[in-house]
Amino acid sequence: MIPVPRPAGGRALFWLTVTACVFAAGAAFAALLALRGAQLAEMDSRSAVIVRVLAPDDAAAVARAAEIAQQTQGVVSAEAMSPARAATLLRQFGMAPPEEPLPALRLVEVETDGSSATPGALADNLLGAGLQAELIRGPSSSVAQRATANVRVAAFGGAGAALLAAAFIVTFAGAARGASGAATMAQGLVDLGATRGQVMGVFGGEAASAGFIAGLTAAATVVAGLVALRLHGPDPALALLIARMTPIEYAPLAAAPVVAALLGGLGARAAADAAFTRAAVKP
């Protein structure tokens, strides 16, 4: 087929497409990471229970409560919370522990298998042993579950909006690419007897190639970013999440070149279609 001229502002349009693809692939990837993180948090909230011993008010009651918890069906581990462990948890939640040593706590940190029956059984066993206790944080509280559900919706909503915006950008960049060349070349092609399909093919093909290369560049950029985050990222948990991504979760990156090529080509074909109509017949 006849080569098209280099479009005016072609380099800018190329980098605009790369930026949009990075934006879209990054958003999709971030949504997947958020989903994975939310799933882990939800699992964690389901399996974590804190028991606060109310009476009797002594260290022996706390040790007894931990022992009963360990014997309860569905409990994976149970341990009285030491002041050092409490200080660690405070730091994890972004709070600074007091400088003076923490007093002895009447808390038992329990990890269950996630079954909804386990907390009830634990409460019954504690009561049966003459211990007054409350389950401070457990699966009966739906706040954590609602939060993770909200994170999921926000992640996918945000990623969807980003993908849609990027799709428009890539399509219009393709259209601009096509329109720029078509303005000067379509008339010549039409005069020589090019069909509408040929004119659209000439510009669509060029823009699709440019879109594919831009998509590849974008995918490589995002991969480089992920590698950098994994190796030098500020949060080890994020590095762990990235390391745990499965091949299917890399699909947005693999799709970026193909989708960019399709959208860019479609945009350019639309522009060439309009140019063909203008050039075909004068009144």
Added chain:
Amino acid sequence: MRQSEVNAPRQDDAPSAPGQARPPAARLVMASTIDGLLEKVSFSVPAGEITAVYGPAGAGKTALADVLRLAKRVNAGGCDLFGENTLRLNANRRAHLKRRIGFIAQSPTLFDHLSAIQNVLAPLRLIRRLSEEDERDAADVAQYLGLKMRDDRPVAFMSGSERRRLAVARAVAQRPDLLIADEPCAGLAPDAAGRVLKLLLQSRKSGTAVLILTQDEDLAASLPGDLWRMADGIMSPPGHVAAS
């Protein structure tokens, strides 16, 4: 210059036997355009012959060329090309008929980003995969017209005279059934103009209907075939100049 190779007659449009009437390649019957540049024009371009239209600037010659090369519609009357009524063509058929028409414009539309040889071969590329013969023929025609075909520079760097000769080479190398030349010798040196005319005359021998539009009365009178006069969008009946 291997003219016999460049313009060898095609099997499907070989010249008919002497005395046998050829169907016109193009025919207008009382045709008018909406802008009034053509007014009830009846006119035909026989296959395998030269037809000249002489008229001053603004007479409607370019409008006539645009109608015949399917770039402009007639709003009244009829227009036939190669036996097909052009008023009933769909876009695809219109495009396919255009491929049988070579056009040499006063201001040719070239692909400025391509080289000379790529421009000459562009019409053929739209139709088929190029053969070595296509490329050789195109190079022969262009070389005959004094163009450097090995030059890979984009034609945007060519002079006006080179661009006009390139447009002639492109139209002739296409081996069209109808060749329309709008002021083909304007702006060319006498030697180049002579070569262009020679190519056009040669084309008719392979069955091509050649239509030359000019405001050069001497040139028009020197051409063999029908000579029509045109003024204010109206055609006068033709005189005939004996074939030389």
